[in-house]
Amino acid sequence: MNNGDQPVESLDMEETTQDEYLSAIRSQNVALGGATFQCPICGTLQSANDLIEAGAGKDLDEVEGYVGFSCIGRFDKTRGCDWTLGGLFGLHNLEVITPDGKHHPRFRPVPREAPHD
Numbered sequence: 001m002n003n004g005d006q007p008v009e010s011l012d013m014e015e016t017t018q019d020e021y022l023s024a025i026r027s028q029n030v031a032l033g034g035a036t037f038q039c040p041i042c043g044t045l046q047s048a049n050d051l052i053e054a055g056a057g058k059d060l061d062e063v064e065g066y067v068g069f070s071c072i073g074r075f076d077k078t079r080g081c082d083w084t085l086g087g088l089f090g091l092h093n094l095e096v097i098t099p100d101g102k103h104h105p106r107f108r109p110v111p112r113e114a115p116h117d
């Protein structure tokens, strides 16, 4: 199963199914808008609510396309970075594989109180 992409040496690529991805989000035990994702570039944790606060959109529907995909720094210059997985470079550490076999790069769901041990 090699699609010819160059592996990114500095990031551990992880593949997950849509179900596993959603259950990782649910396991954070917070309302959907509060689930946090980590930007692979700057490490900033960010939720849909954070993106709404930063002005990316006015509700969950409007920010849905940015959550786990575009860093909050694109909307709030005071934090994060301006990374988006929609760019030219496939620099990401997680791909979600949907039932149709497509690979979708996403930020990793990481709870806000991530264990540091």
Ligand SMILES: [Zn+2]
Pocket: 039, 040, 041, 042, 043, 044, 071, 072, 073, 080, 081, 082, 083
């Ligand atoms: Zn970032």
